[in-house]
Structures are given as C-alpha cells and as structure tokens.
Amino acid sequence: MAFEPNIVGFLCNWCSYAGADLAGVSRIQYPTNLRVIRVMCSGRVEPAVVLSILAEGADGVMITGCHIGDCHYIDGNLHAKRKYELTRRLVEKTGLKTGRLRLEWVSAAEGQRFADLVNDFTEQIRELGPSPLSGTTPDLGLLLKVRAAKAAAEGFRLRALVGKEEKTVTDGNVYGEEVTQEEWDKVMTESVETEYSRHRIHIALTEAPGSVKELSEKLGMGSQAVLEHIVALRQLGWVDVQEIRGTSPVYVTMEVPQ
C-alpha cells in the first residue's frame, strides 16, 4: 500500500483556519493527509508540543499563521517564527529531517494557497518517507533524541532565549545596544547544543545508570564533553554518583520533582 503520511497542522484561528475553510467553501481539492488543530494564534505553538507530536510518529508537522503584519494579535506570528526556528534547530540536532517541519503564512483569502501548500507538503513528506518514529517499530535511539530535544524545549534557558529574541534583536538590549541576529544566533547555537546534550545525558541516565565512557559511546559524544555536562548536571542536582565501579564513577539521575 502506498505511503500515506500522517501530517498534523496547527492553524491559527484568524487567517489560516479561515483560509482552510475558504478552500472548502471553494471546493478546492487537496490530499486528505492533514489533521488540523486549531489554535488562536500561531505564536501559541510551543516547540515542545511539536516535538512531542514528532516523537509520537507524525510524519510531518505544519504550522500556519497570518502573514507578517496581519496577525490578529499584532505580532504573534513573529514569535511563531522564532519558536519555529528553535524547533527546527532541535529537530536538526536529533537527525530527524527538518523537511518534516513547515511554517507558512496563509491569509483568510488564500484558500487556493492553502490547498497548494497541503499538496506540496504532503508530496514533500511522501518523498521523505515514513517517519522513523512511526509504526510499530519506531527507531528507539532516535526517539530518545527527540525526547531530549523536547525536554530541552521545555527548559528555562531555551524558552527564555526565544522569549527575549524578538524584542532584543529588534529593539536592542537593556544597554541600548544593538544585538544582531548573528550575535543572537551564536548564543542560540551554543545553548541549543548544550541543553540538548545535557538532556540526552539525563535521559540516557534515566534509562540506566552509566559512566562517562559508557555515555560517550552510547550517545556518540566526546567523553570530555560528556564529563563537562555531567559537572553541570551535578551542579543542577539532576545527576549524582551512584557508585564507583572499578575506575569509573557511575552516574544516576536524581529525582527532580516538577
């Protein structure tokens, strides 16, 4: 049987959802693969929600909002863009194809465009094939990576950076200095790498206690880097030494109640 992608779409209530309705009213035909979740604003869509849907095996996730300047909530779509960018970075880290993600602007008048978009995206996903996380035998290694990405997206640091990005890059920082997108991206790149790696380690230790060497092998991360992250995770109280096995301290996760 031909591959029928499972695609989840987040549509903003005011433009994109209306655009999708218009496609219906106009009887414009498009593939049946999209399942729509209505949100009030595209800026509502959290990277963590997208990542959890990807973790569950969605073949593609599409987010659509009002065109820049048209947002019913003034600038919610600008924030949607920032958030999408974080999702994309994190997805890239996991090794899942970033082509499974899409952010588009669709106005209430663009029924045809909406249909074209669904067509195009469905085709794109068809070409990418089923998500390695779909079906009855998902790629467990990848799943752990996506969970780490999700956990990173739920963490304070990345959320705070994304929350501050639009204003700081647009209006400058608290010192009245200009902060360029490049400068900000540099911090983002570092922070995404750090947070993702730490959650990778944390999740791996939740699965089973392990030494730096074991983690390094399991996660394909340099052992020196793993140790540096372990140092930070211990400082956060997330992991601790369980025992010393031979010459290797074995680390376990500590309970971190939410």
Added chain:
Amino acid sequence: MTDFEPKIVGFLCNWCSYAGADLAGVSRFQYPPNLRVIRVMCSGRVHPAHIMEAFKNGADGVLVAGCHPPNDCHYISGNLKAQRRVALLKMLMAQLGLDPERLRLEWISAAEGDKFARVIREMVSNLKELGPSPLHDSEAVIAGDD
C-alpha cells in the same frame, strides 16, 4: 513502615559544619527535611545530656557535626572532645537498648556542602531502616533522670 519519617536533631558547630550546611543551601543541594538544627559554637559544647534529651523527647537520630580534626577546629581541639564523648555515649546507648547507629558524629567542613546533604540523606535512609526509636512509646525507660 514506608511512610515513617524519622526525626533528627543536629548539633552543628558554628564555624565549619553550620557553614557547610549553609553552603548546601547556597548550592541548592536537596536533602530530606527531617533534620532540625541546633547551632552551637563548638562541637565540644555538646554534652551527652543534650543528646539524651533529644532521644528522650522522641528523636529517632542525633547528628553531632564539627570541624575536621586535627587542625580545623576554631577552638583548637573542641572537636576531639566531642569525638570522645560521642564514643562513650554510643557504648551507653547500647546498654540502654538504643542502637548506637542512631547517633552519628561527622566532620563537615565549610566547603563540604555536598557532604552535608549526603550525610543527611544517608542518615534518613538508615533511620528509616532502623524504624522509629524504641523511646517513642516508652519514655519510662530513662524518664527517671529528669
């Protein structure tokens, strides 16, 4: 017995162990909330009667913590005195039917916040295994000396 929460009284010397406990806080090292701290200037200030009063009033465990021997003691040798008293008291406790494990002496420096947290974690888990102090329900055992 899983929901038994032991009560622990801790005598901490002002200069090292109390500072170590503060450092655990500053570092946000988490440990179970079973300990109630009494600050003394020196671990050598702690008299066996203070410890026994705690057991008599239902403490499941008592911690005495001071500076590392031989030289960390702010008062030169108070910690060594504490060491001797605790050793003696442990012998007495055994005679009274109190497990000497319930009394713990530790050297905790001002830099050992994580050790402090670890000691409390260990004590709580040990005391959970030992169960409630036998003096909980039978104050009569040593009530005579009040």
Added chain:
Amino acid sequence: MRKVGAVMVVGGGIAGIQASLDLADSGFKVYLVEKEPSIGGVMTQLDKTFPTNDCAMCILAPKLVGAGRHPNIELVPYSELKKVEGEEGDFKVTLNRKAMRVDPEKCTGCGDCAQKCPVSAIDKYNEGLGERKGIFILYSQAVPLVFAIDKEKCLGCGICAEVCKAEAIRYDEEDTEVEVEVGSIILAPGFEEFDPRIVTEYGYGRYPNVVTSIEFERILSATGPYRGTVLRPSDGELPRKVAFLQCVGSRDDRVGNPYCSGVCCMYAIKEAVIAEEHNPGLEPTIFFMDIRAFGKEFDDYYARAEEERGVRFIRCRVSHTDQEPDSKDLYVTYVEDGEVKKERFDMVVLSVGMNPPADADKLADIMGFELNDYGFAKTGLFTPLETTRPGVYVCGAFASPKDIPDSVAQASGAAAKAGRAIASQRGTLITSAEYPAERDISGEEPRVGVFVCHCGINIGGVVDVPEVVEYARALPGVAYVERNLYTCSQDTQESIKEKILENSLNRVVVASCTPRTHEPMFRATLQEAGLNPYLFEMANIRDQCSWVHMHQPEAATEKAKDLVRMAVAKARLIQPLKKPRIDVTPAALVIGGGLSGMTAALELADQGIETHLVEKEDELGGNLRRIKFVLGGEDPQAKLGELVGRVKGHENIRVHIGTRVEDIQGYIGNFETTLLSKAGEEAVKHGVVILATGGVEYQPSEYLYGEDDGVMTQLELEEKLVEGFSPDTVVMIQCVGSRCEERPYCSRICCNDAVKNALKVKEANPCSEVFVLYKDMRTYGFNEDYYRKAAKEGVLFIRYDDEHKPEVTNDGGLRVRVLDPVLNEDIVIEPDALVLSAGVLPALDNQRLAGLLKVPLSKDGFFLEAHMKLRPLDFATDGVFLCGMAHGPKAIDESISQACGAAARAMTILSKETLETEGAIARVNEDLCSGCRMCEGVCEFNAVEMVEQDGEVHSHILEELCKGCGVCAATCPSGAITAGHFTDGEILAQVRAALTEVSR
C-alpha cells in the same frame, strides 16, 4: 606636614586581608581595593593547606567575614588603581571602579539572577572546569556577597532585573572614578600563575589530562567541579597514576623565570597526599630537582608523604610528555641514573610557578616604584616591606614568591610600617557606633517579636510564610509577629526598631537566613532600639530549609515552623550579656635583643609605645653580630650598628641587657613581669609580650668538628673569611644537625649561607675549588640566582643521601670521601677547610619561657603559633606574640617582616585604652564547683584559673581570655559552668522544641 589616618591596601587576597584587619584593629581607616568583585584571592580556590591539611575555606572564611563587616574597613571591590598623587603620609589615590551593574546595597546575594540567566560563561574560580552564568559571584561564600554582570558575556536580555525582587540590577551603571585620601599604601596584589602553554613539551592545552596545580586544587576541592573526587578531564575516569612535574615556570631561564617559586614542592606533596586521600589507591609520583621543604614542619610533612603515604619521588627534570591519542594516557619521558625512561600516567599535574601579577608594570608605573629583574616589587634585605617609593609598602607574593604563613606575617609587618608612618593620626578617621542606653529587662516576662522573611521568593517561593507567621503568633511568649519581603533591608531595620518600642518587645527572633552572616546586623538593630544585642535569635529557614527542600513545600513549611518554634523556645530563655572590658597597659615587653627583638621594639616605640627590650646577654644584636656579609651586598654590621644605636637612643625603649625574665603574671592588657639582672629584680607592667628569643647555631659532634682545626661551621668560616682566610680547596657539608633523626626539620638558611660563603671563597681566590655536598639545594626565591652563579663560577655541588653520607678522616690531612651519584663512584677530596652547615637550634630558654607564659612549643623546640597558616605570629593565648627564629629558622628579611608583623599584631591591642571581648562566655557557679580542674585541662586558651578561697579550691574563668566555645561547660562533671548564650537550659529547650509541638 599633613598626614591622613587612612591606609589603602591594594589586593584582597589573604595578605591584603590580614594587613587590613591589623590596621583597622589599630585605629586606622582602611580602603581594601580588589580587582575582582570579591575578596579572598587564590586561597579561596585551595582545597587544603600544607602542612596541616586544614580546609582552606574553613580557616579563611572567618577572616573574610571579619574584613567584610569591619566598621573601619571599606571594601572597594572590582576596582583598579588609576593615579596616585602626593607623598608619604598624604596620598591622593584615584581608582577606577568597574561597573558591577548590581547595587551592592540592595543585592542580597540570593542568586536568583544567576539561576535564571540564560548565558553561560567560563567559571574562573573553578579554573574553567565548570560553568558560571553571565551574572555571577566568584564563589559561594564570597565577600562581599554581591553579584556582578559579566558585560562581555551579557546579552542584555533583561531577565536578571526582572527576577531580582530586591531590584538591585543597574544596567545603566558605568565605570566610575573614586578618589581616596590615604596616608600609606600597602601593595598586596599577589601573583599570577605561570601559564604552562609556553612550555610546549608538557602538552598543556593540548592534552586534556595535563592540568595545572591550581586546576588540580579545584579538582580536589569538595566545591570543585568533581566534588573532590579526582577524575581525568578527558573521560571522567579515576586516575590511578598521577605525575606531578615540578619547577614548571620556575628555576627555568628559558621562560625568563630563573627564580624558585618556593611553594610548589610543598603544594605538590600536599596535592599528592590529598589526592590519595580522596581516591584511595591513587599512586602519585613527584618528579623534582630538589625538594624545598624549608618551612616549619615541612620536612616532616615531606617525610611522612614518602614513608607513610606512599608518594613516590623521582629526582630528575622531565624532558617531555606525550599523549596516547585514543586513551589520552600520558607518557612522561625523563632521565634517571643516566638512563632515559618513559612511564605511562593517567594524569599529569604541572606544578606551575608564580609570576608577578599581570598588571605589575602598570602598578609600578602608576605608583612610581621600581620592580626587580623579575617584575616583582623591589625591596632590600633589611627593608623587606618597603618599596622604592616612601609610604608605599609591599607584602605577600608580590615582594617575592612565598607561601601563606610568610605572606600573612609579612602582611602584618607591612601594616606596622604603614601604621607607623601615620601613627599620629590614629583614630582620626574611624567612627564608632553610638547606641542609646540599654533598657533593663530584668523581671520582665519574655515578649518575643518574630520577623519572618520572604527573602523575595527565596523563602516565600517554597515555604508558606503567612502560615509560619500565623503559627508563630500562637507560640508562648510571642507578643508580635510580622513578615517582610526582605527582613535585612534598611527600611525593615527601622520597622523592627519601631515594633520593639511599640510592643515593648524584649526578645527578637528573625526567621530568615544564616546567623553567620546576618546576626551582627540584627544585633546592632536591637542595640539601636535600646535592647541588649544578645536578646536576639535567628531561625535559618532559607539556607537550611527553603533552599534545600525546594520540591517539598509542605514539609519545608512544617520544618520552618519547627525552626521558628525552636528559636522562640531559646529566645524566651536568653539573657542580656555584658561584654567584658579590659584596661590595657600601653606598654610592651619584647624578649630577645637580636635583630627581631630590636626591630619589633623599634616598631612599637615609633608608634609611641613604651617598650621593654630584654636581652639575656650583655650586648644587643644576637646572631646578627656574627654575620659579616650577605648575598645582596649590604653591610650587615653597619646595619646592626645603626639598629643598636636607634634602639639605645629611643626615648620609648628601655633596654634591659644581661637580664632574664623571672616570672610573668597576668593576662592580655595587664601583664606584670619580674626581670632579674645583676642590679637585682625589677617589676614591669605591660599589655603584651613579644617573644623574639632567636635561635643558636648547632655545635656539631660529627665530621671531626672540634677535633680538627680545618673543620669549622659556616659562621666560623665567615669570621675567618673576613680576616683574610683564603683556602684553595673547600668542602662544605650541608644539613649538619638538620634533617636528621633528632632534628628532622630543615634549618632553612644553610643552603643560602653555603652559596654565599662559596662565592666569597671564589671571589677571594678564583682558582680555589669549592665542593658543596648537599641533600637538596634549598635556595628558594630569588636566591636561586646565586646558586646558579656559584655553579657557573665552578662551585661543584654534589648530592649525597643519608645512606651515603660523606666520610671525613684525617690521616695527615683532611680527606672527604663521598659518592658522586652522577658518576656513581666515590670521589675523594682533600680540602684545606671542611665547612659544616650547622643547623639552627631553638634558644635554650624557650622551654622555661613557654612554661611561664603557658604557650606551647613545637616538637622541635621552637614556639608553636596559634595557627600555622593564618596566625603565624599569635599564640592561642591572647596578648602574646612571637617572631623571628623563636618561631623557626629564617633569614634576615623574613625575621624583620615577622618582627614588624608581631608589632602590628601587638598594636591591635595597645592602640586601645580598653578592650571589649566576647560576651557569650563561660561562668562558674562556685557553690557547685568541686575544684576537680577538668575545665582547666580542656581550655586551650588558658582562660581557667584555679582560685583558693576559704580553704577551698575552685575554678575561675578569666573572662578576658574566654572565647565562648563552651567545651568547659560540657566537660564539667558538677554542672558548675554555664556557657553564656548557649546554656544547657537553652540547648535543652531547643531540643524539646525540635521534637514536641508545644514547648513546655
């Protein structure tokens, strides 16, 4: 000429802190300038300290806190010197105060900002092995506990300002210029670690498992990145074999550091020992050229490390280190016994030397003083504390590489110098707090006021503060309860005062953070409201509750209630206490008329103190009388003459020669001493005692000394050389009477003396042959230069060890036979002179004086100071100090530093008319005392005396000396001793309150 009664101390490390405390305690205003946001310096990074293995932070923290809240010390953190104008006694200094961007008045140090800061930066405190945030404090116990924004890293996102409930963030703060007027300046900027990247052959910076000694110090530390377990940075494995490579960036001309850093041997041994302690089974190996364990008890430590702790010592210079690329193991290549060897190690620690501070040039430029050839401050042998600019003094590693006790002693010395220059202005710039008259609360029922702090959200975010408040209201004795956003804020202090008056409170409980930092402030608030400061108690519901039970809000709230209940239970029982006041006799007794004694006496006398200088011999000068020349070229006898002249002519000095101290009675501030001389007995009264009893040269019994005229000691050689003695062949044997079974210590000065005399022999007769037979050449510091010079001029240095001691015979001529370890064969020399480097012995009278003063001696017979690291010049007994060779063998400049230091320590007492001491001290109920003397035995401070009254002996506490530890109270079998502020009743009330709902 105008003089200003204030001193600027540049550098907030241990030396700067000590100098500041001494000056502030002697009535001078001090500005302590530090380039980092917090004081403490390198010592805060250390795990343990040699030779006692003390926890560095434990012993340092009280000094940090002391400096931080001393009313006469103004900390000027995050600041650098910009300009210095004026002259000795009257300087105007311009400082550049870097923007911390956090208001120090408002910052509570809670750390919320750093927790939420999304930017990470390199943790300098942990030497880059950990992570810190864009807003940071240097280390957890930092003083002042104020965060600073790392502008380099800060993105300017604004989150810290938002989460700071104390509203302390100031993004618009800029660097500011501060002008300060001072009379003297002390430089204590410390040192810079040598950067071993320059020495490429060891692979630092390329091989992850090659670390510096200071990095290793952080690795060892419980507060370090690995929490005290030694791990390999490459893979987090426990290393088994760890190599320490000595002299990295020291004794190395290639890198421009020909000098010896003096401390690396000892810290390497310490790190090796501690590493094994932290990782049992770890095998440390130290690769060294000479082990320079020249300080007090150092050789002992060295010996124990080798014999008891299994530290392996290999004498060689390592040529290079390679890394096995996969395992990241390291191969150390070295030459031993003429053989090239290669050995695998898991980790390599580079014992990096001390460089002068990076900004030394700038500092010298701004201040207008000279640096020496190596970039350290230029000083003289007889002026070790003075820079070339009058009024500017130096101490610590910036004067020359040195360890902590030498730095501390020198710091006190610099304080004496700085204070002496402006002695006339003492007390002019300090303020003392004025409090209203204390309200008499006797007979009143306890009326406790409880103030519960939210600490922003630090407490309130976990503990249900309103619930705690309601709970406290119902506790017996509580008359008033309120909660505050920050109980420590200035406006809350005002409100506490008002509430005390409005509600007639007679006890105050604050439930907030730790009394270790905040109690003094709240006590002052009570005093301002007319309450005795001891009527205060704290419940630590933050550091020991909300912060450590963040995920258990209900249990934390219950605990907070319990802690408040315990505090109230104690508060109901606490009583007002008076701080004893002692009148001080403004006079000093200095015992010993050598270099140290005379120097100390002059320092005191110059500050207007009447000083009795007692010398047992008939002439002043001590050992200095026998020193005819020195390595630097100064004329010691001219200096001696000058010194003796000044002492004898000084109006404030009374010289007692040919006199012995018969008896000493009394205590700090009030000693009475009986002096005995040919003229008879004399009683003198004084406030302090300085022991400067010196040392004596060992009279050898070995190597035919006394049997053969050609055999002499170094001092004897020196006397002969002056008289024109010019031998052709000289053999010197080191460590005669030192580093041996009976006297395991190193005499510290003999290697330098041997080099000095060898050079002198060579100078007089360049064709002469000089052999120095040594165990380790210990020409530490800049004297390494002379050692090199001697070697260059043809002096032959031949090492021997205890198994192969030189053999000296005389069969018609002196013959010395010694095994040359390089050739591995015996060589025989027939010298004209055999010179024995005889060790330094403690003064004979030490034992007797120790008994008189009840102060201890070390097992080597020198006086034992209160604390080897941080109180090198004090005794546990207040008011008694020591300096010079009485403390242990030392060189001229070191003796002078110590002597000045002892004077500074003494001045902290003598500068006051009355002394106020601790109020929370022990008291004896004489009716209960059985006179068993147990308390006397346990008191380390000689604060217990036995008194006979009505035929009964009972103990009496000398309240001036009592430190309030309470050990005597816990010891007393009769329950006769009460420990003030920690009475049995109070402790037991806390115990019961901890365990029962309502206190009885």
Added chain:
Amino acid sequence: MSEEPRIGVFVCHCGINIGGYVDVPKIVEYSMTLPDVVYAEPNLYTCSSDGLQKIKEAIEKHNLNRVVVASCTPRTHEPLFQGACEEAGLNKYLFEMANIRDQCSWVHMHEPEKATQKAKDLVRMAVAKARLLTPGDEPEIDIHPTGLVIGGGVSGMTAALSLMNQGFKVHLVEKADKLGGALNELGTLFPTNVKAGELLRPLIKGVEESPDIVVHLNSALKEVKGFLGNFEAEIESKEGSERFEVGTVIVATGADYLDPVGLFGYGEVHGVVTQLELEQKMKEGSLGDVKSVVMVQCAGSRIEERPYCSRICCTEAMKNASLLKEEDPDRDIYILYRDLQTYGIEYTEMEWDAKRKGVKLVKYDKARPPVVTRGERGPMVKVWASLLNEELTIEPDLVVLSAPLVPNPDNKTLSQQLKVPLNSDGFFMEAHVKLRPLDFATDGIFVCGTAHSPKEVAESISQAKGAASRAGIPMAKGRVRAAAITAVVDEDRCCGCGICIELCPYNAITKDEMGIARVTSVVCKGCGVCGASCPERAITMRHFTNEQLEAQGLAALGRVVD
C-alpha cells in the same frame, strides 16, 4: 470538574454536503467506540432548530457533560452550538467542534473513503480535546464613564468635546499653559484659508465652558495603571500631582515641526526660513519687500534619517505660494519639489490654482537636491531641474523650507507609560493600519491627530471624532464581558522574568507586589503567546492547554491516551 467525562457526539450530514462524501453512520458508530463517549447520533442538519433541540435533549437524557459536534467550521457555528449547550445548563466551554465539512468533505470530494477516515480522525481529535475541557466563566467589568484626553490641541479638544457630547466626563491634559497646540502658531489653514485662530476660538470656548471637561494645563501624565474601564491616572503639574479614575484614554499629543538646522542653508544663510516662519511673518505683516521666493519641499523628510512623507507640506506650500501671489502677483515663486503630494480633489485644485497664478514648479531629484548658499544680495539657490535636464540658479529674497512634522519628543515616555507602541519613525502605532486606525492593541486606549502621523487639520478633526466615538462605545455600554479563553499564571512557578509581560500586546499581564505575573483576564485576548513563551511553563492557556493540544496531536496519529 470532578465528574468523569460523558461526551455526546453529533455528526452532521449537512444535507449532502458532508453525507454525500463521508459515511456519516460509520462515523457515528466509530464515535461510540471512543473513550468517554456515551452517546452519538447523526443529524441531517445539526445546526437546525431541530438539531439544536436534539443536543439539548441528549444532554439531559444522557447526562452529558461534554458535547462534540462534527459538522462545519467553528468560526461561524460555534456560538450557535455553545448557545444550545448553555440552554441545557452546560457551560459553553465544554463544547468542541470537528470541522468535517469545510476542511474535509468539501476538499476531498473524490476520495470518499479517505475522507471518511479523515473525518473519523477529526472526531477522535475533537473527543480527545473534549475530554480535557474545563468550564470557563466570563467575568464582567464595570467601565468608568470618564475619558482621559492627553493633548489640548485641535485633536484633543475635539475628542474631549465629542466625549462630553456623548455624556461623559473628560479630563483634558495639556503640557503648555494654554490650549490650542500647534494651531496657535499657524496663520491660515488650507483649503479655505480660514484663520487658525478663528477655528480654535470656539473649540477652546466649548472646552473651557463645559462643566464636564476638566482642563489640566501645565500638566503631564505621571503614571497610568489599570485596564479598560478602570484606568488610574496620575498627572503632575507644578502644583503637585492628582489622581483620578478613567475608563478610556485618548492620545492626542500632536507633533512638532522639524527645526531644519543645517539643511538648505537654514540657520547659516540669511533669508532661509521655514513655512511656519513664513506664516508668522505673513500673519504679523512683517514680510517686507519680498520679490522672489523659492520654496524647497521635503526639507528633511523622505530621506534616510526620516523616510516618511510629512503629508501636509505640499498643500501648505501651494497655499502659501497662492497667498503670496495674491498679495503681489509680480512675485516670482518657485516650488522645488520631488513629488507633489497634493492628494484629493481640493488639494489638486489648490495646485492648479497656484499654477494658474504663475507659481513655478521645479522638480528636483533626491540624488541632486537644491543647494542654498550665500549669494551677493541674499540666498542663492542652485537646483538641477530634472525635467528640464539643466541646472537653474535663482537668487531669491527668501528661501522657504517645507520642514516636516516630527514626532512629539514626549511620545517615548508616554508610550512606555501607556505601554502602547511607537512606529519606527516615533509616531504612535495603531492596532491595525487599515482596520483599526484609531485603536491601540490595548483595549481602552485610542489615538488621533498628528500623534498618529502627520496630517492636516481636517483629518485630525475626523480622527479625533472617530477616536472619541471608539472610546465612547465601552463607556456607553457601562460593562464589558470578558472572554474565558485567557491565560492564567501559576504563581508558585512564576519567577517574575517578565517575558510574558513583554510579549503581551494587550498589556494584559502585570506584576504584583511580589513581582509575580498576573493576568488581567478581561484584557487578555487569548492568543496564548505568553503561555508558549513562559520559560517556567507557569502559564496555562485556557481552552488551548498544552495537554489539550498534545492530546489532539496524539489523537491525530491514532493514539488515544487514557
């Protein structure tokens, strides 16, 4: 809501619109297999009164506590079904829709099987969300029937009078010592050449005489707190400060003229003046013997630094040029322009009028602007006439610069006080450039006049009346009912980082005295950006919670989570 969910599913045939392509009975059958679904039925038209009646009956009969309708789009039909639920005593937020028509049957007309499968999925997703729905309530707030107008120029006075005429009290705040604003400086006004003073006089009189308008001269706003209907304003003057409550705020702070120092010889060459100065001279009659005049348009606007068009200058130049010509037809008048913006019927007529009177129009190029230097007897103007393709040299008696309007320097402070945005030029930025030209995104605050952008008096007056009318609506209603789809802060989790406050375009979030974020739910519009951005995940977006979104997503993938 402690009850277990009991969900009723109503699947609409929509005539044949759905039923013609999707197998409705199958969906009904499928619905019954979903967790917590206790009832399902098909309807021909669920939206018919019959269909609505059936929903109500089913709620009662089957004790439903959630309702899912699978039919068309919630954008049009949700209120209708929610009404039915409410009539049956069910909170309207316990309702959810699956759009199986507009986004399913209509767009997959040729794939009935796949469309049926998709419809099932959509129902499953709606049910997944419905299971997690919680009731919402819609708080009502009273509106204080007083307006605050900031700025006492023509816009502000017009707005104040308009509000007064609607029956509201007004506080009018003016920073100067008299009312009138920029018009106090002007001579005559185009297109009718009415004297500015004549226009102002009745306005000022009306304002000053009205018992319902309180005028605060020499005053400035110090602080505004609160939200629509309940603002608390504090104004400050030399006499002290005063606080009062207002329901709405109108910003009418006007604009300033650019001081064109350094441009076209202004301030350097004698005889170079601005249009405003020219009008002053004409008003005072102090113009003197001026034979030739050169007017330079876009003197400081439409350049890099100030890219906007000042809108009024071309017409103003035409007006003044005509007046000068009327005074003395022999005068040579040149207008050097880049593009003539004499828009609309009347202004085009003014252009023609000027041309007829002999005013010479010379087009210059931005790349080669006129150069004004000191000539022998007065200013000398050199200009490259791009249409003639030659350089002209004119030595007029007077050079008049059409300097643009620039934002009031107080705008920045005011925008921070009111938390409303400025555009990149520094003028106040409306909520929507086309559809909400007088509103701010923040409810209850409006803008008019040159505070918004350069405009002429008639436009300012229209805007002022419009703003007053917008402000009057909530005040006339007296109450506002807020939506329940709002954000809510978990105060135990909030660390006070302020990101939500920064991101909320409606100022619906403020910090309380403990520094913790609080949502003013009546102002919240429910976009959810705050919730998606909160670093502590302390904000829940009601009706669109993360759990609900994730449950929908999982249901879309065929996973049902119990």
